[in-house]
Amino acid sequence: MHSIAILGAGMMGNVHARAYRAIDKRNPLWIVDPIESRAKAISEEYGATVASFEEILENSSVDIVDICTPTFTHRELAVRALRAGKHVFCEKPVALTLEDARAMDRAAKKSGRKFMVGHVVRFFPQYIRVKELAAAGDVGEIVMARLYRGGSFPSHGIDNWFADIAKSGGVFVDLSIHDFDFLRKLLGPVKTIEARSVTLSSERKKNSFDHGMAILRFESGALAHIEGSWAEPAGMPVNFGTFYEFVGTKGMITNSYERETTLRLQTSIDGKPRYLQENPAYFDPYTEELKSFILSVEKDREVPVNGQEAIESLRVALAANMSAKLHRPVELSEVF
Amino acid sequence: MTKIAILGIAHMHGYSYVRALKRMNDIEIVGLYDEDRSRMNKACEDMGIKPCEKPEELVARSDGVIVTSENSTHREFVEIAAGAGKHILCEKPIATTIEDAEAMIKICRENNVKLQIAFPVRYSASVRKAREIIAGGLLGEVVSLVGTNHGRMPGGWFIDPVLGGGGAVMDHTVHVVDIVRWLLDCEFTQVYTTCGTLIYDIPVEDCGLEMFRLSTGQYMTLDCSWSRPKAHPYWGDVTLHIVGTDGTLFLDVFNSKIEVYSNEKGSRWEAYGDNFDCLLIEDFVEVLRSGKDPFTRGEDGLEALKVVDAAYKSFREGQEIQIC
Numbered sequence: 001m002h003s004i005a006i007l008g009a010g011m012m013g014n015v016h017a018r019a020y021r022a023i024d025k026r027n028p029l030w031i032v033d034p035i036e037s038r039a040k041a042i043s044e045e046y047g048a049t050v051a052s053f054e055e056i057l058e059n060s061s062v063d064i065v066d067i068c069t070p071t072f073t074h075r076e077l078a079v080r081a082l083r084a085g086k087h088v089f090c091e092k093p094v095a096l097t098l099e100d101a102r103a104m105d106r107a108a109k110k111s112g113r114k115f116m117v118g119h120v121v122r123f124f125p126q127y128i129r130v131k132e133l134a135a136a137g138d139v140g141e142i143v144m145a146r147l148y149r150g151g152s153f154p155s156h157g158i159d160n161w162f163a164d165i166a167k168s169g170g171v172f173v174d175l176s177i178h179d180f181d182f183l184r185k186l187l188g189p190v191k192t193i194e195a196r197s198v199t200l201s202s203e204r205k206k207n208s209f210d211h212g213m214a215i216l217r218f219e220s221g222a223l224a225h226i227e228g229s230w231a232e233p234a235g236m237p238v239n240f241g242t243f244y245e246f247v248g249t250k251g252m253i254t255n256s257y258e259r260e261t262t263l264r265l266q267t268s269i270d271g272k273p274r275y276l277q278e279n280p281a282y283f284d285p286y287t288e289e290l291k292s293f294i295l296s297v298e299k300d301r302e303v304p305v306n307g308q309e310a311i312e313s314l315r316v317a318l319a320a321n322m323s324a325k326l327h328r329p330v331e332l333s334e335v336f
Numbered sequence: 337m338t339k340i341a342i343l344g345i346a347h348m349h350g351y352s353y354v355r356a357l358k359r360m361n362d363i364e365i366v367g368l369y370d371e372d373r374s375r376m377n378k379a380c381e382d383m384g385i386k387p388c389e390k391p392e393e394l395v396a397r398s399d400g401v402i403v404t405s406e407n408s409t410h411r412e413f414v415e416i417a418a419g420a421g422k423h424i425l426c427e428k429p430i431a432t433t434i435e436d437a438e439a440m441i442k443i444c445r446e447n448n449v450k451l452q453i454a455f456p457v458r459y460s461a462s463v464r465k466a467r468e469i470i471a472g473g474l475l476g477e478v479v480s481l482v483g484t485n486h487g488r489m490p491g492g493w494f495i496d497p498v499l500g501g502g503g504a505v506m507d508h509t510v511h512v513v514d515i516v517r518w519l520l521d522c523e524f525t526q527v528y529t530t531c532g533t534l535i536y537d538i539p540v541e542d543c544g545l546e547m548f549r550l551s552t553g554q555y556m557t558l559d560c561s562w563s564r565p566k567a568h569p570y571w572g573d574v575t576l577h578i579v580g581t582d583g584t585l586f587l588d589v590f591n592s593k594i595e596v597y598s599n600e601k602g603s604r605w606e607a608y609g610d611n612f613d614c615l616l617i618e619d620f621v622e623v624l625r626s627g628k629d630p631f632t633r634g635e636d637g638l639e640a641l642k643v644v645d646a647a648y649k650s651f652r653e654g655q656e657i658q659i660c
Contacts, residue, residue, distance in 0.1 A: 139565075144535075144543050146484075192530070194547050196480065196547065196555040198479045201555060202553070211480050213482055215528075215530060221532055223530060223534065225482075232584055233583050247563040249534075249535050250565070251567050252564070329656070
C-alpha cells in the first residue's frame with residue numbers, strides 16, 4: 001500500500017492519476033494544485049483528496065510525491081519532498097539548469113529515498129523494440145539516427161508557461177529531451193552538437209512557437225538528426241506525432257505515426273466535421289513507468305531513470321540550446 | 337528531327353535519359369561515346385543505339401549533347417560540345433571542382449551555347465506547387481527547413497574520390513540545395529557539416545548531416561546519406577519539411593509508389609508518379625528546338641557545387657564556413 005501525492009493537476013497530473021488508479025484502485029491519492037477547480041476535477045475523477053503541499057510534507061502516511069508541475073518549479077518541490085522523507089517521481093525535464101538538477105540529485109542521495117525522472121519514451125513499446133532489435137543485431141550496429149517529435153504548441157500550460165523559455169527551456173529542453181535521452185542510451189555519450197531553434201536563433205522571435213533542429217555526433221562516431229517542433233498550427237486533426245529511422249551497418253528500422261494508425265474516423269454530425277486518426281491501446285507507457293518506480297520503492301532497488309541519467313540528458317538539451325544561441329557547434333564538454 | 341549525342345554512360349541516369357528521348361517524337365539519338373569501350377558497347381547493345389569511337393565526330397553530327405560521364409570528366413566533354421556550338425545537358429553535380437564548373441560556364445557563354453544541369457527534382461509538379469503555396473503566403477513567413485536526400489550506396493566510380501569528387505555529400509547535397517534556392521529565391525550563405533564512413537568499407541563518406549544558413553535568414557538541415565540498405569523496398573527519397581509561422585509543408589517528391597510483395601523477387605516499391613527525368617529531357621529538347629534558356633542552368637549547378645565545396649571544408653575544419 002502506498003499513499004501518493006500528485007503535485008500539479010494539469011495534463012500530466014491527469015495522466016499520472018489515471019495510471020496510479022490502473023495500478024491499484026485502493027492506494028490513497030492526493031492532489032495538490034493552486035487552482036481549486038483543477039484539483040477538484042482530479043479529485044472527483046480518480047478519488048483523490050485535495051491537499052496543500054505543506055499538508056503533504058507533514059503527512060507521514062504519504063510516502064510518494066509525484067511532481068507534475070511546470071519545470072521551473074521542480075527543484076524546490078523535489079528538494080523539500082525528499083527532505084521530508086518522501087520518494088519522489090519528477091516529470092521530465094528534471095530542471096532547467098544543471099545546477100538545479102544536481103541539487104535535486106544531491107537531495108535524493110542524502111535522503112536515501114528513491115528519485116526517478118519521467119523519461120517515458122523508454123517505456124514506449126515502439127522504442128523498446130528498437131533497443132531489442134539493436135541488441136539482437138538484426139540491422140548490425142546502429143550508426144545513424146533521425147528522430148522527429150512534434151505537433152502544435154502545448155497551449156494547455158498554465159499561464160502559457162511553455163512559451164516562456166525561462167520557464168520551459170524551449171523545444172529542445174522540453175520536448176526533444178525525450179529523443180536525446182533515448183539516443184544517449186542507444187548510442188552512448190554525445191560529443192558535438194550543432195543546433196538551431198527558431199525561438200533562440202532568429203531575430204523574428206514569436207511566442208508560443210518553436211521549431212528546433214539538431215545535428216549530433218556521438219563519441220562512437222555515430223550521427224543523429226533530431227527535429228523537435230511546436231510549429232504545427234493549432235486545431236489540426238492530428239496534433240502530435242513522432243517518427244524515427246535508425247540506420248545500421250546491416251539494415252534499418254523505421255516507424256512513423258502517419259503510417260502506423262489503427263483507427264481512423266471521419267464523421268459529420270450537424271454539419272460539424274470531425275476527423276480522428278489514432279492508435280488506441282490498452283498498454284499505457286505511463287502506467288509502466290510509474291509501476292517501475294513503485295517496484296523500485298518496494299524492492300529497494302535502483303530506479304530505471306535516476307537523477308544522474310536525467311542530468312546527462314538535460315546536458316545534451318542545454319548544449320543544443322547553447323549552439324542555437326551562439327550559432328556555432330558546441331562540444332558537450334562545454335556544458336558542465 | 338532533333339539529333340542528340342550521348343557523351344559518357346558512366347552515370348546510370350544516361351539510360352533513363354535515352355529511354356525518355358525514345359518516347360518523344362522527331363528525336364534521333366546519333367550515338368554514344370564512352371572512353372571505356374566495353375561499357376560503351378554494352379550500353380549501345382542494351383539501348384539499341386550506335387557506338388562511336390570519337391566524341392568530336394559524334395558531336396559534329398548532333399544538335400545537342402548529353403554528358404553523363406563520371407563527375408570529374410564532365411568538363412572535357414562540355415568543352416568538346418561547346419567548342420562545336422552545341423547545347424548541352426550535363427549530369428549533376430556540374431563538376432568536382434569550382435574551377436572546372438566556372439570554366440564550363442565560361443566556354444558555353446563564349447560559344448553562345450546553353451548549358452543545362454540535370455536537377456530533375458526541380459521539374460516535379462509537387463515542387464512547383466510548393467513554390468506557389470509559399471509565394472501565396474499560405475505558410476506565413478518561412479522560418480526553418482529540414483531536408484533529406486537518402487539513397488543506396490551506389491558503388492562503382494561514385495566511391496572513387498577522384499572520379500566522384502567525394503561521397504554522399506557530393507552526390508546528394510545538390511538536389512535539395514537546388515530546389516530550395518528556387519523555392520525561396522535565396523542563396524546558401526553558410527554551412528556546417530559532419531559526416532563519416534559509418535556503414536560501408538569504402539574510401540568516401542557514406543553518411544552526412546549539414547546545417548545551412550540561407551540568404552533569406554532561415555536555417556536548414558540536410559541529411560545526404562547513402563543510408564538506404566539494399567533490403568529497403570525503395571532506392572531512397574527527396575523530402576523537405578518547410579516550417580512557417582502560419583503553417584508547415586511536407587514534400588516527399590518520390591513518394592508516388594505502389595508496393596509490390598513477390599514471393600519470387602521479394603518486396604519492392606515501384607514509382608508511378610511523373611518521371612522527372614522525362615520532364616527534364618523535354619525541357620532540354622525545347623532548349624534545342626527554340627533556343628530558350630533551360631530551367632536548371634549551369635549557374636545553378638555552380639551555386640550548388642559551391643555549397644558542397646564549403647561543406648567539405650567545414651567538415652575538415654570542424655566549424656561553419658561562409659559560402660562565397
